[in-house]
Amino acid sequence: MKLIELLQDLRGITPVKKEEELIQIEHLEMDSRLVENNTLFFCINGYTVDGHDFAKMAQEKGAVAIIAERPLPLSIPVIVVPDTKRAMAKLANRFYDEPTKKLQLIGVTGTNGKTSVTHILDQIFRDANQKTGLIGTMYTKIGDEVIETKNTTPESLVLQQRFHSMHEHGVETALMEVSSHALHLGRVRGCDFNTAIFTNLTPDHIDYHETMDHYLYAKSLLFSQLGNTYEGKCAIINADDPASDRLIHMTTADIITYGMKKKVDVQAKDVKVTAAGTSFKLVVFGESIHVQLKLIGLFNVYNTLAAAAAAYNSGLTLKQIKGSLEQLTGIAGRFEPVDAGQDFTVIVDYAHTPDSLENVLQTVQEFAENQVRVVVGCGGDRDASKRPVMGRIAVQYADETIFTSDNPRTEEPSAILADMTAALDQDQYQMIEDRKLAIEYAIKQAQPGDIILIAGKGHETYQEIGRERIHFDDREVAQAVLKERVQ
Numbered sequence: 155m156k157l158i159e160l161l162q163d164l165r166g167i168t169p170v171k172k173e174e175e176l177i178q179i180e181h182l183e184m185d186s187r188l189v190e191n192n193t194l195f196f197c198i199n200g201y202t203v204d205g206h207d208f209a210k211m212a213q214e215k216g217a218v219a220i221i222a223e224r225p226l227p228l229s230i231p232v233i234v235v236p237d238t239k240r241a242m243a244k245l246a247n248r249f250y251d252e253p254t255k256k257l258q259l260i261g262v263t264g265t266n267g268k269t270s271v272t273h274i275l276d277q278i279f280r281d282a283n284q285k286t287g288l289i290g291t292m293y294t295k296i297g298d299e300v301i302e303t304k305n306t307t308p309e310s311l312v313l314q315q316r317f318h319s320m321h322e323h324g325v326e327t328a329l330m331e332v333s334s335h336a337l338h339l340g341r342v343r344g345c346d347f348n349t350a351i352f353t354n355l356t357p358d359h360i361d362y363h364e365t366m367d368h369y370l371y372a373k374s375l376l377f378s379q380l381g382n383t384y385e386g387k388c389a390i391i392n393a394d395d396p397a398s399d400r401l402i403h404m405t406t407a408d409i410i411t412y413g414m415k416k417k418v419d420v421q422a423k424d425v426k427v428t429a430a431g432t433s434f435k436l437v438v439f440g441e442s443i444h445v446q447l448k449l450i451g452l453f454n455v456y457n458t459l460a461a462a463a464a465a466y467n468s469g470l471t472l473k474q475i476k477g478s479l480e481q482l483t484g485i486a487g488r489f490e491p492v493d494a495g496q497d498f499t500v501i502v503d504y505a506h507t508p509d510s511l512e513n514v515l516q517t518v519q520e521f522a523e524n525q526v527r528v529v530v531g532c533g534g535d536r537d538a539s540k541r542p543v544m545g546r547i548a549v550q551y552a553d554e555t556i557f558t559s560d561n562p563r564t565e566e567p568s569a570i571l572a573d574m575t576a577a578l579d580q581d582q583y584q585m586i587e588d589r590k591l592a593i594e595y596a597i598k599q600a601q602p603g604d605i606i607l608i609a610g611k612g613h614e615t616y617q618e619i620g621r622e623r624i625h626f627d628d629r630e631v632a633q634a635v636l637k638e639r640v641q
């Protein structure tokens with residue numbers, strides 16, 4: 155694409171010279187290390203470094219033009235804009251030919267349940283013979299191709315490229331987790347969502363958003379950018395969550411409410427949660443069907459309702475939806491059992507917020523025939539305010555709590571554990587900094603009928619210590635210890 159074509163959406167920018175207008179742009183890039191010939195490079199002033207410092211390197215590697223927030227002494231055109239991130243979202247959208255207009259795009263936001271809802275939807279649409287794409291915490295998936303990702307919701311440039319690739323591969327429906335960071339940092343600008351789903355809002359990420367109000371405001375941006383009813387846009391909202399009212403007022407799209415406690419459009423009635431699964435009557439706009447889930451926990455009924463509402467809204471029948479829901483066996487690292495034939499239960503779960511930890515502990519408490527032991531920690535360089543709360547929840551619900559490390563990152567593991575235990579008595583918990591030893595200890599203590607919950611890391615296959623990621627998988631560790639014990 156010619157530089158001039160790409161720049162047409164930017165108003166009031168430094169004009170390029172006539173002879174520069176025809177420069178061919180073949181790639182867009184924001185990381186100098188990845189620049190190739192004929193790249194347009196965006197200088198982003200980040201949290202760690204300033205991308206403007208890498209413009210020269212980008213030129214040396216083949217960049218033919220630069221988008222920056224200030225003039226730079228380079229021999230290639232430097233187009234100065236007030237906000238490179240904003241410009242990047244716009245230009246990427248044009249470069250990749252507005253890919254989200256060619257897909258059904260369903261965005262899911264909320265503190266907990268995003269990965270779960272996107273995966274439930276993925277299953278439903280696949281069963282309906284649609285080719286799907288998925289962008290989220292665990293990976294990006296285009297059909298069956300899996301691409302590793304760093305962020306739950308990538309930067310706009312990466313997003314638009316992925317959506318373009320999805321379209322090229324015949325994807326019809328894309329499911330995306332939309333994090334509050336992404337909304338606040340403008341990563342999803344230019345995405346044309348058909349449907350936006352809200353799961354819930356409970357304390358997390360206060361290190362970044364500072365207050366719950368700001369956190370909700372960030373989440374609400376998904377609904378304010380949705381478009382309106384007449385374009386077929388739809389907001390699917392958990393009416394049992396106190397934030398629902400504010401979100402409903404943020405959008406002019408059609409609203410579908412779901413929940414269990416109020417009169418809503420999509421409802422679960424007669425819910426029965428057992429250790430073997432969950433059953434309920436799914437009522438959608440007055441039409442109802444019985445559903446028997448293999449998924450466990452009341453929170454998964456909420457996730458199922460959100461997914462059912464979105465699937466129904468996009469034309470699938472209740473029978474189709476029921477068929478898929480009943481086949482779902484689970485999502486990696488979400489209430490995932492580790493079984494080596496032992497006479498007690500080991501569950502690995504991604505609960506890393508106060509609300510999710512409480513929910514999942516309540517669930518295991520209900521089923522435990524004997525004692526509940528929990529192994530849990532809190533991430534370093536993340537919201538410290540959740541540490542004492544998670545500490546209190548763990549000892550409140552579990553018979554034995556083992557506090558341990560969960561991605562300490564650049565913090566001292568002992569300092570994180572001190573925050574978690576500050577308000578507790580020493581006889582209420584064990585503290586074993588090394589996560590492997592903590593899991594070993596919990597499993598060695600287990601009696602028949604016990605449940606051991608290993609919380610916080612779920613599907614993660616690493617422990618982040620300092621800036622390094624070392625291979626670590628709760629499921630592998632638990633499996634190895636169990637095998638030794640069972641032999």
Ligand SMILES: CC(=O)N[C@H]1[C@@H](OP(=O)(O)OP(=O)(O)OC[C@H]2O[C@@H](n3ccc(=O)[nH]c3=O)[C@H](O)[C@@H]2O)O[C@H](CO)[C@@H](O)[C@@H]1O[C@H](C)C(=O)N[C@@H](C)C(=O)N[C@H](CCC(=O)O)C(=O)O
Nearest residue numbers: 184185186198200201202203205208305306307309333335
């Ligand atoms: C706070 C935050 O969001 N940081 C994100 C941000 O990093 P940053 O600002 O530190 O970037 P930087 O390293 O300063 O680099 C600035 C620019 O220089 C460029 N650069 C850098 C080095 C170089 O040699 N050459 C070069 O060109 C970089 O490519 C970049 O364009 O931009 C990066 C690229 O997009 C992101 O990967 C990174 O996410 C980090 C890893 C992160 O941990 N983010 C978390 C807080 C986050 O976003 N989490 C949410 C999920 C939250 C949830 O659970 O709900 C998410 O969506 O992932």
Ligand SMILES: Nc1ncnc2c1ncn2[C@@H]1O[C@H](COP(=O)(O)OP(=O)(O)OP(=O)(O)O)[C@@H](O)[C@H]1O
Nearest residue numbers: 265266267268269270291453488503504505510514
């Ligand atoms: N609807 C829900 N309400 C409360 N807790 C939930 C819900 N769904 C899942 N959980 C709990 O939260 C954990 C994380 O779930 P999931 O990965 O689906 O959330 P997420 O929103 O994608 O999280 P992240 O922000 O880390 O991407 C699960 O392991 C479970 O313990």
Ligand SMILES: N[C@H](CCC[C@H](N)C(=O)O)C(=O)O
Nearest residue numbers: 506532533536560561610611
């Ligand atoms: N998306 C979340 C995941 C947290 C997972 C937990 N294991 C941790 O490292 O705190 C975050 O980056 O805050």
Ligand SMILES: [Mg+2]
Nearest residue numbers: 268269291331
């Ligand atoms: Mg997720």
